[in-house]
Amino acid sequence: MSTTIKMIAHKLSLSVATVSKALADSHEISKETKLLVSNAAQEMGYVRNPYASSLRKGRSKTIAIVIPEIADSFFAEAINGIEEVALLQGYHVLIYLTHESLLREQAILQDFRSGRVDGILMSVSEETNDTEHIKTLMESQVPVVFFDRVCEELNTTCVVTDxxxxxxxxxxxxxxxxxxxxxxxxxxxxxxxxxxxxxxxxxxxxxxxxxxxxxxxxxxxxxxxxxxxxxxxxxxxxxxxxxxxxxxxxxxxxxxxxxxxxxxxxxxxxxxxxxxxxxxxxxxxxxxxxxQPAFQMGKVAATALLRKLSFNNTLAEPETVILPSVxxxxxxxx
Amino acid sequence: MSTTIKMIAHKLSLSVATVSKALADSHEISKETKLLVSNAAQEMGYVRNPYASSLRKGRSKTIAIVIPEIADSFFAEAINGIEEVALLQGYHVLIYLTHESLLREQAILQDFRSGRVDGILMSVSEETNDTEHIKTLMESQVPVVFFDRVCEELNTTCVVTDxxxxxxxxxxxxxxxxxxxxxxxxxxxxxxxxxxxxxxxxxxxxxxxxxxxxxxxxxxxxxxxxxxxxxxxxxxxxxxxxxxxxxxxxxxxxxxxxxxxxxxxxxxxxxxxxxxxxxxxxxxxxxxxxxQPAFQMGKVAATALLRKLSFNNTLAEPETVILPSVxxxxxxxx
DNA sequence: TTGCTTTCCGAAAACGGTTTCGTAAATAAA
DNA sequence: TTTATTTACGAAACCGTTTTCGGAAAGCAA
Structure with a gap:
């Protein structure tokens, strides 16, 4: 049984609200209380339950990579780039392989309508001639950024090479x-x-x-x-x-x-x-x-996606970034 | 705003409990009601909120891969194998790179004490001479299966080559x-x-x-x-x-x-x-x-982990599987 | 008839956080 | 002094789902 906010609150004779706000470094809480709380949290080995948090906040701090395959040096390097910026901003990365199948791609994106991820980085499959599933997702406010294998007809940010x-x-x-x-x-x-x-x-x-x-x-x-x-x-x-x-x-x-x-x-x-x-x-x-500059493309795509997320997907000026191949x-x- | 169980319940004049159980194919619900519910869910585009579900059930249907790097054909292939069995059993896969840093590895595993994942597939970093962080995690009932770069002193399932x-x-x-x-x-x-x-x-x-x-x-x-x-x-x-x-x-x-x-x-x-x-x-x-049989190792390791999970981590006979290299x-x- | 299972469903309490809103006390302004 | 404002905290609702428990209705046996 892992430690919860309630346990910290009980130990310090505070309310859960106060503890929650203290951990979030809210201005409503005094410096002394914050210190008390963070010390207790530390020693009790508290780790925030991400699912409770996601449920309430409606954001998961998680993004998905949807690619055709992984045993390909381009995608492997791109993931490397993506992971780097995701880590820096505290995002978690789910990975999904379509194996070039439109059906799988559709099933995967269908699941994303659940709020599992805040945004998606994607390279479409070979079979993807119908983009309805992607459009549907974008319409339900889940930002999608394409890299390498993009859908030009969809109005969103793309990262490609020349x-x-x-x-x-x-x-x-x-x-x-x-x-x-x-x-x-x-x-x-x-x-x-x-x-x-x-x-x-x-x-x-x-x-x-x-x-x-x-x-x-x-x-x-x-x-x-x-x-x-x-x-x-x-x-x-x-x-x-x-x-x-x-x-x-x-x-x-x-x-x-x-x-x-x-x-x-x-x-x-x-x-x-x-x-x-x-x-x-x-x-x-x-x-x-x-x-292709795979690592760089991953970084740029992830950065663009996370920017969209931090701006709450407004100010979403879809752009196409073209990085040069060598x-x-x-x-x-x- | 995505559809929730409550919306389905309202539409059908049923309780949320009934809808939830119907969707779970519970024996408490009549065939007729189940049909009604699943039809409504279908047409309303319902997708279960995984975070609400995880919060309540205490399981996330998610596993983590923790590896030193990804731009390496061994790990890329291994992930391929892992993804295959994870998909089949409805598990989602989070990926984390340690970049051979013990500090990162510790930070990543620390986070897992939150219940974010049900189990972990891992290849330790070069710097990992201290295994306290892994031990701590295992003690809090999060199963860990090692592949390739294992910790022999930890009593858990390992998948290696000869x-x-x-x-x-x-x-x-x-x-x-x-x-x-x-x-x-x-x-x-x-x-x-x-x-x-x-x-x-x-x-x-x-x-x-x-x-x-x-x-x-x-x-x-x-x-x-x-x-x-x-x-x-x-x-x-x-x-x-x-x-x-x-x-x-x-x-x-x-x-x-x-x-x-x-x-x-x-x-x-x-x-x-x-x-x-x-x-x-x-x-x-x-x-x-x-x-090394990377793809196979990924499959075997993932299978072992998911078996542990389905048995609720009891019957956890730690074994060492040795697959031959060529x-x-x-x-x-x- | 009464008593006893089934069958099928709903009310309500969780899960663990976050957020709104209210309020008492302290401080500042008039 | 009185009044307004700020500071610091708590009660409670809420996120969407699962699960426990209780009970009405129906079927069956005595």
């Missing part, structure tokens, strides 16, 4: 290295992030008169299917000589397939990946990457 | 490849996991008469210091010809340093890492790894 530009530069880089058949391997076209990257890719092709070979491939979340897609593409008649991988996980897959099919990177196929992991330079061949050219595209 | 054996085999492997000066790069000696690995290393040296060069190096959490330690070691008079990296992050660091110092792996230095990340085979040179030999030790 996906169009990065993809544009990446494609141009491949072209400058002599590629003329560049394939773009992305995930769902539902995702704005993917659309932007695709557009950057297409624009670069267009500007270089290479639109003949415009090849946007959708790799779903299923590993086997993706592998098959890769194998078909690489053994087909119109084999690409350059590839942009929009999804980190595809890198390992492609390296494996190229090894199996005896396709040399970069002489036969140049590869470039949007990824966040830090051993790209030690791969064989070292991998050209577009690295492209590092390595052997895989040399 | 660290001694893995390290023993790894060391023998290096020896069989001709190494005679093998260094072991670990983190804090506070950690049982590290002690076990060190012991496996020492035992292998002993059995091969190589104890003359017994070199256990402690790399802390500070990156710069670790780098300096590496540099000193590799430029010193007694340069090792083999290295066991007990920490994933050290791999990238070592590859970089070897590149800078023009030390060839594996001809001049053979390297083997305890890691979980899935691109080891594509590194240059490909990296020999001891891979060693894969690659070029870095060839």
């Amino acid at each position: 996906d169009f530009e990065s993809s544009f530069i990446a494609t141009n880089h491949l072209i400058s290295k002599g590629c003329s058949k560049i394939a773009f391997m992305g995930n769902s076209i539902n995702l704005a992030i993917n659309r932007n990257r695709v557009n950057g890719y297409i624009e670069a092709l267009k500007q270089n008169g290479l639109s003949d070979y415009q090849n946007v491939v959708i790799c779903g979340k299923d590993k086997e299917i993706s592998q098959q897609i890769f194998a078909d593409l690489l053994s087909g008649p119109e084999r690409p000589d350059g590839m942009i991988l929009s999804v980190e996980k595809l890198s390992a897959m492609l390296y494996q397939i190229c090894e199996d099919m005896m396709i040399d990177i970069p002489s036969q196929l140049k590869v470039l990946t949007f990824t966040n992991f830090n051993m790209a330079q030690f791969l064989s061949p070292s991998l050209t990457t577009v690295k 492209i590092t050219f390595r052997k895989s595209t040399s | 660290d001694f054996e893995s390290s023993f085999i790894a060391t023998n492997h290096l020896i069989s490849k001709g190494c005679s000066k093998i260094a072991f790069m670990g983190n804090s000696i506070n950690l049982a996991i590290n002690r076990n690995r060190v012991n496996g290393y020492i035992e292998a040296l002993k059995q091969n008469g190589l104890s003359d060069y017994q070199n256990v190096v402690i790399c802390g959490k500070d990156k710069e210091i670790s780098q300096q330690i590496f540099a000193d070691l590799l430029s010193g008079p007694e340069r090792p010809d083999g290295m066991i990296l007990s920490v994933e992050k050290l791999s990238a660091m070592l590859y970089q340093i070897c590149e800078d110092m023009m030390i060839d792996i594996p001809s001049q230095l053979k390297v083997l890492t305890f890691t979980n990340f899935n691109m080891a085979q594509f590194l240059s040179p490909s990296l020999t790894t001891v891979k 060693i894969t030999f690659r070029k870095s030790t060839s």
Whole structure:
């Protein structure tokens, strides 16, 4: 049985109201009483019951992270950033994985209508083509801040990278290295992030008169299917000589397939990946990457959300923060 | 304003007690009433307030993961496993990072005495040489299950890998490849996991008469210091010809340093890492790894914790589950 | 008929805080 | 001096749910 305010009140012959206010450092309470109370609380090992507090105050001091997966260096780093600012402001962090399933995403957000969390940081799933569940939540005054995989049609704060530009530069880089058949391997076209990257890719092709070979491939979340897609593409008649991988996980897959099919990177196929992991330079061949500022994005998104919360969600000027990615050219595209 | 039980009760001219029991599928309520209530709840968009519920029931249906860091493929995968079983049993998951700081760890566990979580999954920090805070929590009936970085002296369920054996085999492997000066790069000696690995290393040296060069190096959490330690070691008079990296992050660091110092792996230095990340085979040179079953460990640990919770923490037969690691030999030790 | 279970529901007391409002005493202003 | 204001605290309502307990109505047995 843990100590309650009532027990402190009893011990000091004070009322629970006084103890509560003293612990909240209210101006209604004298310095002497505050000292008395905080000493007693200390020695009795008092810890405020967060659920009683949340119930009465209608705020939980808790936020949720809703992301497709966690075993991905981008999201892992982003969480790191989020946790840092949450901790600083005394917020707790619940984590939910959608595993790229719209159904799960809907179920998770549905639960949030209970007041479990004060706000949400989110990267939508691949399947999210319907945003009704998010809209519903926002309408019931639960602030949502998107990062990385945003919903552009929803009027709220978004933290993204310069996906169009990065993809544009990446494609141009491949072209400058002599590629003329560049394939773009992305995930769902539902995702704005993917659309932007695709557009950057297409624009670069267009500007270089290479639109003949415009090849946007959708790799779903299923590993086997993706592998098959890769194998078909690489053994087909119109084999690409350059590839942009929009999804980190595809890198390992492609390296494996190229090894199996005896396709040399970069002489036969140049590869470039949007990824966040830090051993790209030690791969064989070292991998050209577009690295997103994951940690920073997490921090910025969390800061924006907590600001909304502290302003009680008024003054909610939805903004879009664009943080620059860093492209590092390595052997895989040399 | 979200719908409450009271609103449902009012609409149906029932009492809140009846509605609550109907929603809980109590036998005290007739089938007809249950149907009435669940229909009304559905159409009014009712979601149970978890904090009111937790307050009254004294259980939160929430567990906490307390780990040193998240941007580490082991922990990321482990969380994945944890989340899977938590979701299945309707538990919510709070995440806390200690960043290898005992102080943070203590502060986090202190908060848990509030009843915020029903149980805890934990990997202790490097600095954790004092376990009083964990003991205190366990004494107040909050079950703790350790995974990976366990506290052997605490009498509770632990999920680990065969660290001694893995390290023993790894060391023998290096020896069989001709190494005679093998260094072991670990983190804090506070950690049982590290002690076990060190012991496996020492035992292998002993059995091969190589104890003359017994070199256990402690790399802390500070990156710069670790780098300096590496540099000193590799430029010193007694340069090792083999290295066991007990920490994933050290791999990238070592590859970089070897590149800078023009030390060839594996001809001049053979390297083997305890890691979980899935691109080891594509590194240059490909990296020999001891891979822990992170996802499985997360699942097992979470399952054990939730079983304790469902049994109300009685029948708490503390057990130690040992899951086997997989060693894969690659070029870095060839 | 009376007595005894079931069945089904409601009143009310929790759970542990927070907040409103009232008030006595002390202080300041007139 | 009287009156207004400030200071410091307590009583009680409240947040939304769960649970205990009591009881009316109905069914069954004697």
